[in-house]
Amino acid sequence: MSSGPGTVFVTVPGLRGHVEQHWQTRLAARRPDVLAVPPLGRDNPSLDDRVAALQETIAVAGGPVVIVAHSAGVLTTVHWAARSGSAHLIRAALLATPPDLGEPLPAEYPSLSELAEHGWLPIPRGPLLFPSIVAASSDDALGDPARVRALADAWGSRWHDLGPVGHLNPASGFGEWPEADSFLTRLSTMEAPR
Secondary structure (H helix, E strand, O other), X not given: OOOOOOOEEEEEOOOOOXXXXXXXHHHHHHOOOEEEOOOOOOOOOOXXXXXXXXXXXXXXXXXXXXXXXXXXXXXXXXXXXXXXXXXXXXXXXXXXXXXXXXXXXXXXXXXXXHHHHOOOOOOOOOOOOOOEEEEEEOOOXXXXXXXXXXXXXXXXXXXXXEEOOOOOOHHHOOOOOOHHHHHHHHHOOOOOOO
């Protein structure tokens, strides 16, 4: 599979620790052009720590970057983009199944008030300075399709309906996600918005 010259794919995890069966973990294991932002787990809800880890990983990449974010990793990405002066280093981004934080999350996640205390809310709604695709599920318990579509529109992202894939994680039956590779091919050749 070819991508743009020197493209590095940077995976940005959500609020999880290392999950061997997760599609992002598997993607990084089988592709030498993937760098993973280290997962910080749910015990550390710090957005600042996640934004810093993303910035460090992008700096290490040393070439054009395609971000491959999942879940709260999407929110980390848009917060990073709103704060960083390095958005010009990003060729494009895949923003898979973002939570909308419009309703309380399941009990195993931090509460909305805890997330707000750590800077997650409000979610930035300015246009991203790089092309992006929001790949959304029609039955994700963490992201209402209408609210996620509104976020995609605000970010200037292309919309892709994945259908009923839950949260696109092992609990939803997704370890390997074959469609990821076709997204990476598309994204590595996208042009920046004008």
